[in-house]
Amino acid sequence: MQANVYPWHGELWQNWQQLLGQDRLHHAVLLSAPKGSGKLALAAMLAKTVLCKNGVVEPCSVCHSCKLFDADTHPDFHWLRPESEGKQLGVDAVRAGNQYAWETSQLGGERVILVQNADRMGEAAANALLKTLEEPPSHCHFILLSESIDSMLPTVVSRCNKWKPKLPEESVVKRWVEGELFDSVPLQVIRINRGAPLAAKAFIEDASMAKHKALVEAFVAFVSTRQGLFTLTDMLTKGQREGLNWLSFLLLDVMKTQQGSQEAIVHCDAMDALQQIAKAVPLAKVMSQLMALNKLKAELVKHTGLNGELLLSRWLSGFNE
């Protein structure tokens, strides 16, 4: 796991270093930040530092512990995460974590348990974790990562020392991504990725920009000509979650365009497309379809067994009614 402090985490890292230096770091740290903002790398930096045999406020990177950490084989570092993207963190994983917490350190030092997606625990898993957080074993540190504290059990949150780093201004994010890629980046890429720098970088690297462009074009064609339902359904079914998020942003932008507002338009580099959709679909229809889309998105996340293709095609047909 790569340990790194990105520039926008500098201040927070200094705070943690101060606490580490004074031996006052809380046994359970909760780091809450958007997806794609680099919080895993920051958590890894904290874990590596806590485990390091030489450094107190930063890892030495040469000791046995640091070497093991870099090789992802540190016996006193446990990384709990959902089995796959989009799934919940299961109660079995949390119980295994609790067991680690009570074991003695293999290297005779501290132990660190990193809980990724702490906002995606079911009640049983959250309660299992809560028990250990309430009676923390000595020399054991918990680092919880979450995208949204609101989706966590309040009793778990209250047992943690909470940190919520702010993302930099979008112009700063844009410059950072451009510096990383040695290329210019459209502002809307930053906005589509909610200002999260690593997410915006990945968006360009994994060719999502082309997929996004194709989807917007297909959508404009569909609402303008009422043709191409199957092509569009197919595109959305294949790239489900992100495609639906993009359309959600797009419809909100269309609403703003229709109401004459330019404020916080996500698709600021696709104004022509927004105008065309705004002309083809009446405001009331845009609003009702956006609401239906958000409901559909929530259902697809909650019930994985649903026939997404059928529901998406039904939703798209709503534009023709």
Ligand SMILES: [Zn+2]
């Ligand atoms: Zn070290």
